[in-house]
Amino acid sequence: MSDPYKILGISPTATDDEVKSAYRTLAKKYHPDNYAGSPVADLADEKMKEINQAYDTIMAQRRGHTAGSAQQPSGGYTGYSYANSRSSFSDVRNLIMTGRIADAEQILNGVPVEGRDAEWHFLKGTVLYKRGWMEEAYNHFSSACQMDPNNMEYRAAMNQAINRRNGVYGGYNPNAQPVGGCSFCDICATAICCDACCNPFGGGGCC
Amino acid sequence: MEFARAWRALPAEHHKEGDLVFGYIRPQKFELRVREYEQYRAVYCSLCRQLGDRYGIFARMTLSYDCTFYALWMMALHKRCPSFQEGRCVVNPMKKCGFCTGGERELRLASALSVIMVYQKVRDNIADDRFLKRLRSYFMLPFVSRMRRKAERDYPELDKIVALATMEQAAAEQNPGKSIDFYAEPSAKMMEQVFAFGAEAPELSPEDRLVRQAGYFLGRWVYIIDAADDLEKDLREGAFNPFIVTKQLQSNCSPERLKEVKAEANQILNATLSQLIAVVNLMDLQPFGSIVTNVIFLGLPEMQRAILFEKEKEKHVGPV
Secondary structure (H helix, E strand, C coil): CCCHHHHHCCCCCCCHHHHHHHHHHHHHHCCHHHHCCCCCHHHHHHHHHHHHHHHHHHHHHHCCCCHHHCCCCCCCCCCCCCCCCCCCCHHHHHHHHCCCHHHHHHHHHHCCHHHCCHHHHHHHHHHHHHCCCHHHHHHHHHHHHHHCCCCHHHHHHHHHHHHHHCCCCCCCCCCCCCCCCCCCCCHHHHHHHHHHHHCCCCCCCCC | CHHHHHHHHCCCCCCCCCCCCCCCCCCCHHHCCHHHHHHHHHHHHHHHHHHHHHHCHHHHHHCCHHHHHHHHHHHHHCCCCCEEEEEECCCCCCCEEEEEECCHHHHHHHHHHHHHHHHHHHHHHHCCCCHHHHHHHHHHHHHHHHHHHHHHHHCHHHHHHHHHHHHHHHHHCCCCCCCHHHHHHHHHHHHHHHHHHHHCCCCCCHHHHHHHHHHHHHHHHHHHHHHHHCHHHHHHHCCCCHHHHHCCCCCCCCHHHHHHHHHHHHHHHHHHHHHHHHHHHCCCCCCCHHHHHHHHHHHHHHHHHHHHHCCHHHCCCCCC
């Protein structure tokens, strides 16, 4: 394994708190929630494992143990599972899990319209999402939730899609209140504000 | 005249010209470090020079932020760390500007992409029904054809990617009643291939998969924001626009309805961007990593704000 400190982006002289904070920042960045339904979720998962391992190694070294026996602090990060024993589409779920998206879609498209239940819409949405067709996916998730409002799996996918649309994972949110001193809502204000910050005679603080 | 306007505007003032699609991908200037800003400008100026040297002075008019970003990203992927030197602006010798030494390969590629895309855009406009647009494009055709022939000789594969995607895009837009995803697909796929072509990573390697995904979502984002940007104009002129089709807009629809559609466009862009950000976080981009993330995390959202939430007249953001 390569240098665990390098993986966490810190120096070997970092304090325990710094190690923890670096670990948390990276774990947040590569958290499966950010990659739910993404075609590169497996790469994020690998990165997550690497970070977990690096963290364990450092912590074990510092406690005087060897790394091998350490438990992962967050071994539960495996992403969403599409396995569901009560599913009438277990074949499709298996295909999605193994990344065979085109095959999964083919089976789904072969289901006659009257057989398209909430789960069908959920799985169709999942497949479309993986292809980057987020708008149609969103509509299918929303149909799934309407047909079966109590299903937590569908609800979770729907909430994810809504959060992404609302800018929780980046982008522009027109309703967001500016955080901190400077408002990004107004370029000119920001310019003036930055001016004030840079200018030693301009007084202290932002806005 | 479009051309005259573009010429006057070069290079310091060059920003999104009415007809060229390629100007949405730019950094949020205030958030760049001075060093990063100078590096960005240097790549921009070097690309301008490269365009002139390789494809003639008219090719300089095709210079765009989008292709500058492409050059930057490719340098970052190839771990090409150019050094910078001071020089004079090729268009306005009174102006000093930085140039990069090194990164020639990426600049050559980006300049070829620039003229190829503009050529396809001009061809596309000639097929358009609107008389003025056609006339203008006829006038430009001999110039852009010449540059494109040269670029095609340099990068035949790149030319093929863009030509095919332009055809597919036109064909997709002939289908009524489809989704935004459907209409955005050819442009997204084009950017995916253009990125993969430039990256030269072994097929299906993690690098290749990441760069393809990044290209896909960036291409999708550009297509959607361009459509949202042109919404009013297309409504007035009765031209194709994916939002007019999917939202069944009429030319006399209320400003409130337009506002609603733009808010929805913003949501679609956010969703697209969230995927792009996730991909970029997995990529190892050095040098220029901080410029690339500035563009994607801040520049693109800023563009959404300026285009979708500002009044028509004040819409266009100034030059970087």
